[in-house]
Amino acid sequence: MKFLYCLPLITIVLACQPTAESPENLISNPFLIPLNEPIDYAKTTAEDLEEYTLLTLSEAAKDIESIKAVESPSFDNVFAAMDAANNKMTKASNNCFMLYWVSPDSLTRVTGLSGYKKIDSLFTVIYSDKGLFNQMLSFSNSIDYENLEDYKKNLVDDIIDGLRRSGVNLDEDQLIEYKRLTQKINDLTSRYSNNMNTSNELLELDEAGAEGLPENFKETYSFGEGKYQVPVINATNGPVMKNASLEATRKAYYVKFNNRAADKNLDILDTLVQKRYELAQLMGHDTYAEYNLTPKMAKNPETVWEFINDLVEKTTEKAKMDLALLDKARAKDVSQPNAVLDPWDVSYYKNELLKTEYNVDSEKIREYLSMDDCLEGMFTLYQNLLGLEFRKVENGSVWYEEVEMYEVFEEGHLKGRFYLDLFPRPNKESWFYGVPLVDGRLMKDGYEVPISMLLGNFTRPTETLPSLLSHGELSTLFHEFGHIVDGMSYGGDFAIQANSKSDFSEAMSQIFENWIWDYETLSTFAMHYKTGEVLPKELFDNMVRAKNITSGLSAINSLRRCIYDLNLYDLYDPNSKIPTDDIWKKIDKELGLMDAFVDGTHPQSSWIHINTHPVYMYGYLWSDVYAQDMFSVFEENGLQDQATGMRYRKLILANGTQRDVVEAVEEFLGRPSNNEAYMRGLGLE
Known part of the structure; x- marks a missing residue:
């Protein structure tokens, strides 16, 4: 395989794929449309999707070869051209993956996943192409680069950084290993997602087991007189865990929900974490989190750990108060003063407190x-x-x-x-x-x-x-x-x-x-x-x-997942592997609040983020700090104030990465950002 990396890119693509038909022969393909015309999705077939994928691969490879052939690299003939080729591939990749996720046709789903993998493989080849990289470096060292507008200069820097992060500086043997690892990781994530989405768990209940469930809910999942079949999916989780009066029902649902695809995905996750670690090592990083965080706002694991630990410190006391409140509600309900609150009880007793102490019934709402x-x-x-x-x-x-x-x-x-x-x-x-x-x-x-x-x-x-x-x-x-x-x-x-x-x-x-x-x-x-x-x-x-009745516990539960994510991808030690179940126990002991992990369950087997979005969970809290700070401007100016909304749209939503996000936020706020609004939102002023 080594010799392939010395061949022109178009040769690689065409040698690995069936020959794509010419555009003239594909005029009826619903994916090939004029600018801004909608795709005729109702008429698309698996064959159309495959043809579209192959044509995209062929055209994108030719585009890249053209960039590599230019004699005088410029912004337009290298970076704007790269954006055009990247855009072409991204549109096809997005459609392939979207149809893999949503198509009712099994052949289209299979073809979509296959097409996504083929395009992803070409992305890997392109972003590690030394000839392309040299063209980019040549321009970045020119006076023309220095004279670029800021957003264009940012584009140049980001694309070059993307190539560096994709192995372009590796030697030939290392590059082969990089491509092998990325292919393996993509295969593993696809298998994990497919197993999760096809688990099809059901909880069968009789009338006694369904006690407390809303009548509308029972009607939806009735399959005979006094019998119910509840699919164990995200849409049913809240109604069951908040309302089922019988503890056995809550526990049975909880165990099934947190065991989806465990028979297949636990082993996949173990291998996935290992391969991501190997990739990070190959790229010169100590951990995958370090490699993954480089292009993000946080930059490094130390910043993320500091952010998380600070929030743990600030929310733990409120979480203890929240747990005491729930413990008291459970003890009263079961007439046992020392009753232990189990994880499947949390949502139920919070809902009971909402109804009895605050007159808030989520099902009535x-x-x-x-x-x-x-x-x-x-x-x-x-x-x-x-x-x-x-x-x-x-x-x-x-x-x-x-x-x-x-x-x-x-x-x-x-x-x-x-x-x-x-x-x-x-x-x-x-x-x-x-x-x-x-x-x-x-x-x-x-x-x-x-x-x-x-x-x-x-x-x-x-x-x-x-x-x-x-x-x-x-x-x-x-x-x-x-x-x-x-x-x-x-x-x-x-x-x-x-x-x-x-x-x-x-x-x-x-x-x-x-x-x-x-x-x-x-x-x-x-x-x-x-x-x-x-x-x-x-x-x-x-x-x-009642909004903040368990805000501390909710924050800790989010932080618990952030810590788990980082344990997988920043604390992984190949010489002393910790079973992924034991990580939950370790975290619960460190937090010192409750034993939230239930033996015999494996929530990590159906958790999409650690599969396709590793080192991402902290981002929800990191982002929320910015979100609440920016919302304070609307609170000052009026929640329906269109002038503020338009300013928000132009400065923040429309930005992307055209300018530094911190600068954009500070311009919108009129000051540096802080976490005061976020803490107020938790009731922790």
Whole structure:
């Protein structure tokens, strides 16, 4: 295989793949469309996807060879051309992976995954191409580089850094090993995700076992008189764990939920962690976390550990108070003064306290939050605040009949497009995501508008009930749609700069969760699905009073996952491997709050982040500090103030990596950022 790396890139691609048909013969392929025309997803086939993938591979390889052949490297013929080739590959890769996640057709899913892997392999080849790298270095050492506008200079620096991080400076044998490891890691992550999404666990209950579950929920999962089959998925987790009166039901569900795909994924995770460690070592880093964090805001593991440990210190006392409150509720319920609170009890007794002490019933609140009303209210907020217009495309061509398609406009001009795929179905990815499909970019014949998809797994409607959301699920909806408008807001010249630093990207979604805690906003769409009654102000005020009832414990639970993530990827020792179950026990002992790990369960076997987003969990808290600080500007100026919203959109959402994110945030705030608003939000002023 060594000789391949000396051959031209186009030779490598064409030697490894069946010959792609010429564009003339692919004119009917629904993926090959004019600028800003929507893909006819309803007519796409696995064969179309494969042809599209092969054509993309061939064209992108030719593009890179052309860049390498230029005699006088310039910004336009190297870096702008690189952005164009990268954009072409990214669009195909995104479509392949999206259809692998959501297509109801098994052959399309298989083809999508295969296509994604092929394109990813070409990315690996390109980003470790020494000829391409030399062209880039040649330009970066020129006077023309020094005279570039800042955002173009940032693009040059980021692309060159990307190549360095992808092994371009390795020798031939090391480069072969780099490519072998990245291929192995990609295979492992795909297998892990597939196992997780196809686990299909069910909990069968009789009437006694279903005691306490909402009648609407029971109706949805009834399969005979007094019998229920509850799928163990994200959409059912909250309703069961918060409401099942019988402890045996909560425990049975908890064990099943935290054992999804454990028979296959525990071994995969062990190998995945090891291979990522080997990759980091090959790249000259002590740990995978060190390698992974280099391009992020945090920069290094020491900064992340300091951030996490500081939050642990600040939230532990509140968490102890929260646990004492829950222990007391459980002891009273079971009439045992020394009763031990188990992990499957936490959500239930928190919900009991909400109902008995604060008069807040999450299932009653759900009746005021139908999906259709929530979407309408959410769209209205985002449109008014950000100066955008969303138009539903009737009879839009989509990959599944429930999926909805929208176009985004600003002052009559097409700004973007998004799809909503909101409900679970067999073999669909089981988490919640704002998924980018196309990043905005200036093209020769116009501006290519961004396209995104909101992938959700909310409770689906039935013949007698609309989809009803909990307030927490409404927060998830607002959060994920925040990713959508982030994508729609970008209008920069280059697609590579469309997305922000990954440990800041959640901030631009988290900030919008705050509006569902504003009665003026919530009351515009929170109406009872039967009567049309607006959510009572008294009930909302009770919700606000109870907002931080277990804020310390919730923070610690998030930090516990951050610490686990870092244990896997920063503390891994190949000579003294710790079983991944034992890491949970180690962390619980260090935190000193409760034994949250349950023997016989393996939550790490169905946790998407440690699989496809390693060293990412801290980013949710890191981002949230920025999110709450930026929200304080809206609190000062008015939550419906469009001038502030437009300024936020232009400075933050539209930025990507065109300018330093800290500078952009400080300009929006008018001062350096701090964590005061975040701590207030936890009730820890």
